[in-house]
Amino acid sequence: MNSQLEPAVVADGLRVVRGDREVLPGVSLTVPRGEVVGLLGPSGGGKTTLLRSIVGVQVVAGGSVSVLGQPAGSAGLRSRVGYMTQDASVYSDLTVRENLTYFAAVLGVPRDRVEEAIAEVDLADHADDRVDRLSGGQRSRVSLAAALVGRPELLVLDEPTVGLDPVLRRDLWDLFHRLAAAGTTLLVSSHVMDEATRCDRLLLLREGRILADDTPHGLLARTHAADAEEAFLALIDAEVRA
Numbered sequence: 001m002n003s004q005l006e007p008a009v010v011a012d013g014l015r016v017v018r019g020d021r022e023v024l025p026g027v028s029l030t031v032p033r034g035e036v037v038g039l040l041g042p043s044g045g046g047k048t049t050l051l052r053s054i055v056g057v058q059v060v061a062g063g064s065v066s067v068l069g070q071p072a073g074s075a076g077l078r079s080r081v082g083y084m085t086q087d088a089s090v091y092s093d094l095t096v097r098e099n100l101t102y103f104a105a106v107l108g109v110p111r112d113r114v115e116e117a118i119a120e121v122d123l124a125d126h127a128d129d130r131v132d133r134l135s136g137g138q139r140s141r142v143s144l145a146a147a148l149v150g151r152p153e154l155l156v157l158d159e160p161t162v163g164l165d166p167v168l169r170r171d172l173w174d175l176f177h178r179l180a181a182a183g184t185t186l187l188v189s190s191h192v193m194d195e196a197t198r199c200d201r202l203l204l205l206r207e208g209r210i211l212a213d214d215t216p217h218g219l220l221a222r223t224h225a226a227d228a229e230e231a232f233l234a235l236i237d238a239e240v241r242a
């Protein structure tokens with residue numbers, strides 16, 4: 001299949017058990033290329049577990065996940081997939097620029113990507129600040145820059161806008177769409193339902209099950225809801241009644 005047409009992610013019957021809980025009982029989904037796909041749902045619903053399975057760091061009990069045409073976690077995907085976790089994944093005793101220079105070297109990408117990534121997350125004024133002297137929101141943007149620096153084809157972002165003010169949130173969503181327009185696929189988790197309207201497509205995940213896989217417009221039309229939160233509740237009610 002032409003790699004441009006091949007989906008970025010295909011999960012088929014993905015089953016994950018964590019501790020003694022079956023967190024994902026058998027998830028099947030497709031993430032098309034070049035779109036901003038929101039993974040939304042309540043806390044504890046399995047979003048992080050699903051994202052971990054896609055980047056290949058989660059032990060999987062069954063089913064399969066294919067990423068950019070290869071099994072999730074394959075060595076060949078290392079520089080093609082960027083992952084931003086909820087916890088800071090950068091060195092707190094290094095400056096912003098030192099961190100990104102390090103990650104660029106690990107990934108073997110040109111040095112000019114360092115300054116570009118710093119600018120993309122709007123941290124140029126803090127490039128020489130140590131990460132442990134930054135605010136929480138600034139620190140999470142350093143992690144985002146680390147995920148961006150290698151220009152991955154798939155960016156997996158776990159709650160990247162948490163704790164950010166509305167202006168920064170808007171700027172980051174604008175950045176996500178610029179990246180998607182240039183061909184990057186973004187899978188972005190959030191438990192903030194009002195971020196749904198900023199996505200090209202939505203996956204609604206609750207208790208390990210995909211309740212909806214649709215465009216924001218399609219979801220509202222199908223549920224006759226005024227917003228994503230209402231649509232989500234309508235889908236849960238429909239499931240309970242079924």
Ligand SMILES: Nc1ncnc2c1ncn2[C@@H]1O[C@H](COP(=O)(O)OP(=O)(O)OP(=O)(O)O)[C@@H](O)[C@H]1O
Pocket residue numbers: 018019020021023041042043044045046047048049050191
């Ligand atoms: N290390 C772990 N060991 C055992 N169970 C875990 C572990 N991490 C998460 N879980 C359980 O897996 C379930 C799904 O957690 P997960 O972090 O994937 O949800 P989430 O939707 O990302 O939540 P949040 O929005 O709060 O991050 C939860 O019930 C949680 O208790």
